[in-house]
Amino acid sequence: MKKTEIWYLLISLTTVIGFAVLIYYSILRVNPSVVPPEAAAGKELWERQGCMQCHAIMGSGGYSASDLTDVVTRRGEGWLEEFFLEPPLMEPSHRRHPGLAGAEIVHMLTFLRLVDEIDNLDWPPAPLITVPEDLETKD
Ligand code: HEC
Structure with missing residues (x-):
């Protein structure tokens, strides 16, 4: 050669x-990685319960309550479980926040964890609303 x-x-x-x-x-x-069935059930619950009327995910949804894109990182799953089991009164309306029970909590947490894990380059760039101290949760 x-x-x-x-x-x-x-x-x-x-x-x-x-x-x-x-x-x-x-x-x-x-x-594509497969979406776990619990997460799909959580998303369905999210739609059925109308969470989006008040909350946004990645900036899309309602703006009267916090954006929940990274709520699992911010609050932790234990905190969220307590929150859904014993939902607080919302200020200033004094209506009780929608609660969840049993498998619903597992489904919602799996959905919110999946959303939290999406590589979204920290979108939205800044909190769209912040809850003033004097409007914090009251039991
Ligand atoms: C009527 C409006 C409304 C609806 C519907 C609603 N929320 Fe909320 N949510 C709020 C408000 C207001 C707060 C702040 C509550 C507080 O701390 O007093 C809140 C707080 C939360 C928090 C804690 C957020 C944080 O940043 O710490 C989570 C998680 C949450 N909601 C999830 C849900 C889910 C899941 C649904 C659907 C099952 C839902 N919410 C439906 C108004 C709503």
Whole structure:
């Protein structure tokens, strides 16, 4: 084999291997992970209970209560479970916040955890509303 032929062979091999690696990684990126059934049930609950009338996710939804995109990180699952089991009175209306029970809590937490884990580049960029201290939860 001539020296130039060896060079051609090497360049071709490198190109083929390079493309194979690129294609492999691009397939990995588009491979959709399966949404757990609990999370799907939680999303259905979210829609059925009308949580979106007051809350937003990633800035989309109601603005009269907090954006819940990262609420699992902010509050923790234990806190959220308590919150749904014994929902507080909302200020200033004094209506009780919608509560959840049993499997509903597991479903809602799985849905909210999934939303929290989405790589959304910290969208929305800043809290859209903040609850003033004197309007905090009253039991
Ligand atoms: C009528 C409006 C309204 C609806 C409907 C509503 N919420 Fe809320 N939610 C509020 C308000 C107001 C607060 C703040 C309560 C407080 O701390 O006094 C709140 C607080 C929360 C919090 C704590 C948020 C935080 O930032 O700490 C969570 C979690 C939550 N709601 C989830 C839900 C879910 C899930 C649903 C649907 C099942 C729902 N909410 C439906 C008005 C609503």
